[in-house]
Amino acid sequence: MKVELVDIHKYxxxxxxxxxxxxxxxxxxIHGLLGENGAGKSTLMKxxxxxxxxxxxxxxxxxxxxxxxxxxxxxxxxxxxxxxDPLDFPQMQILDNFLLAFEDRILPDRRKGRKVLxxxxxxxxxxxxxxxxxxxxxxxxRQQLEILRLLALGAQVIILDEPTTGISAPQxxxxxxxxxxxxxxxxxxxxxxxxxxxxxxxxxHHVTVLRHGRVTGEAEMPCPVSRLVEMxxxxxxxxxxxVSVQPGQTVLRxxxxxxxxxxxxxQDVNFEIRAGEVVGLAGLEGSGQxxxxxxxAGLEWVSAGHIHVDGQELTGASYQRFLDAGVAYTPxxxxxxxxxxxxxxxxxxxxxxxxxxxxxxxxxxRERALKGIAHFNIIGRPDDPAAALSGGNQQRLMLALLPxxxxxxxxxxxxxxxxxxxxxxxxxxxLARREDGTAILFISADLDELLERSDRIVVxxxxxxxxxxxxxxxxxxxxxxxAGKGQTGG
Numbered sequence: 001m002k003v004e005l006v007d008i009h010k011y012x013x014x015x016x017x018x019x020x021x022x023x024x025x026x027x028x029x030i031h032g033l034l035g036e037n038g039a040g041k042s043t044l045m046k047x048x049x050x051x052x053x054x055x056x057x058x059x060x061x062x063x064x065x066x067x068x069x070x071x072x073x074x075x076x077x078x079x080x081x082x083x084x085d086p087l088d089f090p091q092m093q094i095l096d097n098f099l100l101a102f103e104d105r106i107l108p109d110r111r112k113g114r115k116v117l118x119x120x121x122x123x124x125x126x127x128x129x130x131x132x133x134x135x136x137x138x139x140x141x142r143q144q145l146e147i148l149r150l151l152a153l154g155a156q157v158i159i160l161d162e163p164t165t166g167i168s169a170p171q172x173x174x175x176x177x178x179x180x181x182x183x184x185x186x187x188x189x190x191x192x193x194x195x196x197x198x199x200x201x202x203x204x205h206h207v208t209v210l211r212h213g214r215v216t217g218e219a220e221m222p223c224p225v226s227r228l229v230e231m232x233x234x235x236x237x238x239x240x241x242x243v244s245v246q247p248g249q250t251v252l253r254x255x256x257x258x259x260x261x262x263x264x265x266x267q268d269v270n271f272e273i274r275a276g277e278v279v280g281l282a283g284l285e286g287s288g289q290x291x292x293x294x295x296x297a298g299l300e301w302v303s304a305g306h307i308h309v310d311g312q313e314l315t316g317a318s319y320q321r322f323l324d325a326g327v328a329y330t331p332x333x334x335x336x337x338x339x340x341x342x343x344x345x346x347x348x349x350x351x352x353x354x355x356x357x358x359x360x361x362x363x364x365x366r367e368r369a370l371k372g373i374a375h376f377n378i379i380g381r382p383d384d385p386a387a388a389l390s391g392g393n394q395q396r397l398m399l400a401l402l403p404x405x406x407x408x409x410x411x412x413x414x415x416x417x418x419x420x421x422x423x424x425x426x427x428x429x430x431l432a433r434r435e436d437g438t439a440i441l442f443i444s445a446d447l448d449e450l451l452e453r454s455d456r457i458v459v460x461x462x463x464x465x466x467x468x469x470x471x472x473x474x475x476x477x478x479x480x481x482x483a484g485k486g487q488t489g490g
Contacts, residue, residue, distance in 0.1 A: 032204035037392030050074030080155035140171030248275030257305030283460030326407030341387030
């Protein structure tokens with residue numbers, strides 16, 4: 001199925017999110033849509049898939065103009081979208097989530113649905129138990145469920161919006177194999193929305209690049225990375241530089257700590273991080289690094305051992321007490337744990353004001369919001385709801401809401417959803433904090449980010465931990481450690 005988007009315009013007040021975008025998606029190809037944060041990628045795909053209506057422009061399917069006012073109408077024309085954050089009901093079973101999308105009856109045919117789910121899962125080697133709850137799935141497995149649901153609904157064009165954000169390397173490998181099969185063996189069209197140059201380079205047949213709501217170029221792949229960078233940013237970017245800081249006194253110390261979980265436990269941990277030090281946490285998803293990080297913020301129950309922050313015993317304390325001690329935590333899941341979708345940016349700045357009076361000074365709140373928006377380059381306005389921001393701008397908002405003075409900053413995937421230039425800018429802000437004595441402990445699935453930004457890397461495998469020096473370790477050695485296949489030798 002060939003699809004054309006012709007002269008698509010979408011405005012949000014004075015913001016021209018899409019300003020006359022045209023692109024053609026050929027049948028049986030993987031078409032990359034590349035651009036920096038706020039370039040208009042997600043807005044364009046929402047217009048394409050029925051989640052929003054364009055202000056002007058037309059969509060053609062096999063030469064025929066079509067229009068749709070909802071995702072249901074779009075899928076009826078064979079167009080379906082997988083969002084950054086999977087659209088599912090976590091407390092329900094996998095089978096029920098699968099059936100909800102396309103069953104009109106109050107009592108769906110569960111036997112038939114189970115059979116279709118099993119057959120589709122086997123076809124793409126997705127091992128999903130129909131009776132398990134979605135809460136038991138990783139982000140990658142939730143994506144697999146949504147892909148199967150779109151295929152069951154008859155999608156011939158599948159849009160994936162930043163699909164590799166927050167998933168492990170093996171899950172990304174499986175996802176890419178699935179997309180190749182969909183395009184090359186089954187003749188479906190795939191639109192792969194990303195800001196990650198290496199992924200587009202590895203996966204796509206053709207690329208369209210957006211900047212500030214307009215098309216800045218197109219290319220057949222393979223294409224020199226320097227050309228893609230120039231189309232994205234209007235210039236080439238210098239390589240990242242490693243900056244070393246002499247660590248200060250111990251900020252966080254764990255002694256014999258055990259963090260239990262129904263899947264695995266992180267046991268008998270002895271760990272410390274010093275002021276100004278940056279420590280990265282690596283591992284396959286579910287290997288224990290998230291349990292460990294959350295325990296360091298008082299967000300997970302510790303069954304044994306002691307946690308000290310600046311010598312103060314905080315074992316079993318609430319997150320509020322950790323926050324009072326200068327510890328802050330930012331989660332990977334922005335809209336479920338980090339932000340409140342319906343609240344405006346101003347209201348978020350009001351929420352984190354821990355020293356204000358009982359009565360809010362809304363003029364003052366708006367002023368703080370405007371300063372935060374300007375300093376963190378957030379594409380949005382004080383009165384915009386957080387849910388209206390792009391994924392990358394939601395990430396910037398979470399960083400803007402952090403207290404100005406911290407002893408320890410705990411972060412899950414700090415540059416999740418950010419383009420290359422934005423990620424570098426964020427790290428400039430983070431590294432400026434460590435010069436003031438803030439210790440940074442972060443999780444990342446990006447091995448290059450771990451090696452470039454960390455002083456030390458702690459690798460998790462099945463709840464076990466091994467520490468290596470970043471400067472003495474290669475990407476290949478780190479990959480072997482994460483897979484539990486040997487030592488670095490460094």
